[in-house]
Amino acid sequence: MPENQNMPFLSVKDLVTEYKSDGKIVHAVNGVSLTLDRGRTLGLVGETGAGKTTIAKSIMRILPDVGSKIVGGQVLLDGRNLLDLPEHEMRKIRGNTISMIFQDPMTALNPVQRVGEQIAEVVKLHSDPGTDCEQRAKEMLEVVGIPAERYYEYPHQFSGGMKQRVVIAIALACNPLLLLADEPTTALDVTIQAQVMDLIVDLQKKFQTALLLITHDMGVVATVCDDVAVIYAGHIVEFGSKEQIFDHPTHPYTIGLFGAIPDMNEDEMWLHPIEGLPPDPTDLPEGCPFHPRCKHATDACKHGPIAPVTTADGHMCRCCRLDEISKEAN
Amino acid sequence: MGRYILKRLLWMIPIILGVTILVFAMMTVCPGDPAEIILGSTATQADLAAKRTQLGLDQPFLVRLGKYMSDVFLRFDLGKSWITGVSISASIPERMSRTMILAIVTLVIAFGLGIPLGITAATHQNKWQDSVSMVLALIGVAIPNFWLALLLIILFSVKLGWLPAMGIEAGLASYILPALSNSAGALANAARQTRSSMLDVIRADYITTARAKGVPEREVITKHALKNAMIPIITQMGTTFGRLLGGAMVIETIFSLPGMGLYVINAVNNRDYPVVQGGAIVLAIAFSLAMLLIDLLYAAVDPRIKAQYASAKKGNAKKVKANA
Numbered sequence: 001m002p003e004n005q006n007m008p009f010l011s012v013k014d015l016v017t018e019y020k021s022d023g024k025i026v027h028a029v030n031g032v033s034l035t036l037d038r039g040r041t042l043g044l045v046g047e048t049g050a051g052k053t054t055i056a057k058s059i060m061r062i063l064p065d066v067g068s069k070i071v072g073g074q075v076l077l078d079g080r081n082l083l084d085l086p087e088h089e090m091r092k093i094r095g096n097t098i099s100m101i102f103q104d105p106m107t108a109l110n111p112v113q114r115v116g117e118q119i120a121e122v123v124k125l126h127s128d129p130g131t132d133c134e135q136r137a138k139e140m141l142e143v144v145g146i147p148a149e150r151y152y153e154y155p156h157q158f159s160g161g162m163k164q165r166v167v168i169a170i171a172l173a174c175n176p177l178l179l180l181a182d183e184p185t186t187a188l189d190v191t192i193q194a195q196v197m198d199l200i201v202d203l204q205k206k207f208q209t210a211l212l213l214i215t216h217d218m219g220v221v222a223t224v225c226d227d228v229a230v231i232y233a234g235h236i237v238e239f240g241s242k243e244q245i246f247d248h249p250t251h252p253y254t255i256g257l258f259g260a261i262p263d264m265n266e267d268e269m270w271l272h273p274i275e276g277l278p279p280d281p282t283d284l285p286e287g288c289p290f291h292p293r294c295k296h297a298t299d300a301c302k303h304g305p306i307a308p309v310t311t312a313d314g315h316m317c318r319c320c321r322l323d324e325i326s327k328e329a330n
Numbered sequence: 331m332g333r334y335i336l337k338r339l340l341w342m343i344p345i346i347l348g349v350t351i352l353v354f355a356m357m358t359v360c361p362g363d364p365a366e367i368i369l370g371s372t373a374t375q376a377d378l379a380a381k382r383t384q385l386g387l388d389q390p391f392l393v394r395l396g397k398y399m400s401d402v403f404l405r406f407d408l409g410k411s412w413i414t415g416v417s418i419s420a421s422i423p424e425r426m427s428r429t430m431i432l433a434i435v436t437l438v439i440a441f442g443l444g445i446p447l448g449i450t451a452a453t454h455q456n457k458w459q460d461s462v463s464m465v466l467a468l469i470g471v472a473i474p475n476f477w478l479a480l481l482l483i484i485l486f487s488v489k490l491g492w493l494p495a496m497g498i499e500a501g502l503a504s505y506i507l508p509a510l511s512n513s514a515g516a517l518a519n520a521a522r523q524t525r526s527s528m529l530d531v532i533r534a535d536y537i538t539t540a541r542a543k544g545v546p547e548r549e550v551i552t553k554h555a556l557k558n559a560m561i562p563i564i565t566q567m568g569t570t571f572g573r574l575l576g577g578a579m580v581i582e583t584i585f586s587l588p589g590m591g592l593y594v595i596n597a598v599n600n601r602d603y604p605v606v607q608g609g610a611i612v613l614a615i616a617f618s619l620a621m622l623l624i625d626l627l628y629a630a631v632d633p634r635i636k637a638q639y640a641s642a643k644k645g646n647a648k649k650v651k652a653n654a
Contacts, residue, residue, distance in 0.1 A: 064533065092544065111633075112557050112632055112633060170543065
């Protein structure tokens, strides 16, 4: 249970993160705000390069040292701003209170360290002295469905799905209160995907973990998430409950995303992609970042920041043509 | 693993035989008459002919080669120096040990300083620490070792009188200046290699995983990154060591350090065939053993390589089963 009933467990406010690349500034995250409570799941949905992973890495402050910078905003965890914490305090939180599951299990494990030791390491860092870290690591292996005897093996002896289980075991070994899962199933076989997702959700329920799930798989979102944030060019363009987003998508980008999913009940000749490409993050268009691809765009879309519009039940959309589009939809 | 080592040791046999034949042939075709060098320019034709007969040089190449091979590999006798008459098998161990000490001290200095320097450069990429390290490395590569040796002698032996300028009477202290002057280039290369292979590794996903676990930055570098970056560094250690074994004659000459380099180079100049051949065989063995050691170090550092060695063994086991 959150200590402060009025305050969400995780609250990100106006987060801005930039990278420097070849002398240009990449605007990866541009004023993202979101909240997440314990036991809830928030899906971050968007195209590759939209800034989803950067949001997660910014929350954990594990962006690469060279060339990346959190320019502004707050990350409040139980009311404490993580961005103000000194590094040694932050280290106690990483892997302990907040942990992260990475996208590519093939490269996320240290190839020269035994898998069990990689789990035991995180336990050792965050548990009281005298804890039997090896025992705990073996328990975690069993939890994710790997026999404890395989503690002494190396990552190259594991399949992709098993490596991802190890990554999950590392992430969950200290019972984190917030789990950031960065496309945890993207690199896996379809058959393994469901197993891994079930595993994460089971463990989330058991420990009342808040789960931030980064994905571009709408199917996963539909089965797992409570809320959904649609990210485009480092902005949240639409935010709402899963039902709100799936049943009444309002932002043209979200509508386009759903339109791109082929309908299995109809015999469709062509897919319906969103025309155009995501904008260059070093040179974002003024106004709504989606306007160059938006068929509803008017001159008003090309100027100034677009104010978010929130309905009474918490469905937020950042579009200045909201009224016209919803009329058209009805 | 034991089987792998045994296999590698057995592989050394053809290598050493090959080296022996090659060096023997090279000495034969190389110009210069040993008899003339030994007896001097005043010797008569008859004396020279008698000397050649005594040395066995009048016999056909294959006969001489066969006799030499049977002496070396069946009776383990490398023969005597034509110039000094001293047994080669007796001279080599003490000379080899000096070269080995010099090589090891040089390696320890080069990699003991080069690796931390490279790590500093990599972890501060494009900052001043990186620039300073790489300028130092550039200087290290650019300085000729004989010039550095002379400067070091002037400073530490002549002005300060801390360390001996020549000879080996002072024990390990005698090796410090030779090793220092010998290590500048190797140190610079070690630093550059460490930097580049650390930079490859430091961006890897598992380093982010380690950070995400809350591992302190120092441990991220030493425990997670360095071990993964070691393979190219170890490779370089191997080649450096090989070069140090055979190529220390400049330094050995400057510091009057009677090691293998000096021994063999003098023998080459004097056409002292048995010494050249014996020296080459011993260096080939030392080099092969060093390379084996490097390969075993790979396996110690990287379990994937160890698994390859072991799977070669398993492959053999399967074959044996199939035959049975």
